[in-house]
Amino acid sequence: MAVSDLKLMGVVNVTPDSFSDGGLYLDPTSAIAHGRELAEAGAAILDVGGESTRPGAAPVAADEELRRVEPVVAALAGVVEAISVDTSKATVAEAALDAGASIVNDVTALRGDPEMAALVADRGAGLVLMHMAGDPRTMQVNPEYGDVVAEVRDFLAARMEAAVAAGVEESHIWLDPGIGFGKTVAHNLELLRGIPELATLGRPILLGTSRKSFIGRTDGSETDDRLGGTIATSILAALAGAAVLRVHDVREMAQAMTVVDAVLAA
Numbered sequence: 001m002a003v004s005d006l007k008l009m010g011v012v013n014v015t016p017d018s019f020s021d022g023g024l025y026l027d028p029t030s031a032i033a034h035g036r037e038l039a040e041a042g043a044a045i046l047d048v049g050g051e052s053t054r055p056g057a058a059p060v061a062a063d064e065e066l067r068r069v070e071p072v073v074a075a076l077a078g079v080v081e082a083i084s085v086d087t088s089k090a091t092v093a094e095a096a097l098d099a100g101a102s103i104v105n106d107v108t109a110l111r112g113d114p115e116m117a118a119l120v121a122d123r124g125a126g127l128v129l130m131h132m133a134g135d136p137r138t139m140q141v142n143p144e145y146g147d148v149v150a151e152v153r154d155f156l157a158a159r160m161e162a163a164v165a166a167g168v169e170e171s172h173i174w175l176d177p178g179i180g181f182g183k184t185v186a187h188n189l190e191l192l193r194g195i196p197e198l199a200t201l202g203r204p205i206l207l208g209t210s211r212k213s214f215i216g217r218t219d220g221s222e223t224d225d226r227l228g229g230t231i232a233t234s235i236l237a238a239l240a241g242a243a244v245l246r247v248h249d250v251r252e253m254a255q256a257m258t259v260v261d262a263v264l265a266a
Contacts, residue, residue: 084128
């Protein structure tokens, strides 16, 4: 498969406190305009989230999260191939699905809300299951693993089994190793090298390295200066078997993918 055949998932954070673009698109009008720009740049999917999951982030009440995301999802539905709602709350997911979303991106892998699995199954929605150690408030407090790739693989296998047991179609599931969610720099690098092992689970791997802190801890860059590291890690992941790349900088990522394909085909 050509690298440019992968799907790009554009990030639309309707939050005041996300690590990279918090506050830039809190107003629905700004978020909708940003989503349209990402679609024009090449995003096949837009991932709309109303609650930050950065390290140390405080939880957001369901009604506030819903107020943030519902109008954005409704306005962007049909603009791209699919809208994903980045939430762990079933009430928010349900409203987003009603508004036009077709994928639920759950960073808790169905552990955050006992109603989520049944909702996804009933609606026949897509589901992203992500690995996270602890929760956003605690996940970066001394994370430890014996074998991070094996432990993340086993976790994702177990969560996929739980989702299928609850009625979710296995063919609707994508798996996310959760780069930066309860991992040190070394853990993140090991997971990037371990993507082929994660892919043995038989479901598409979604990867999000965009602008994350492990890039800055590798080269000293600040959040807004990590495009090079994002592209490098994303292309390496794509070549290793990732199927979906979740990124902020869609246009630049699409260009990189096109050029890589041209080189490989020459």
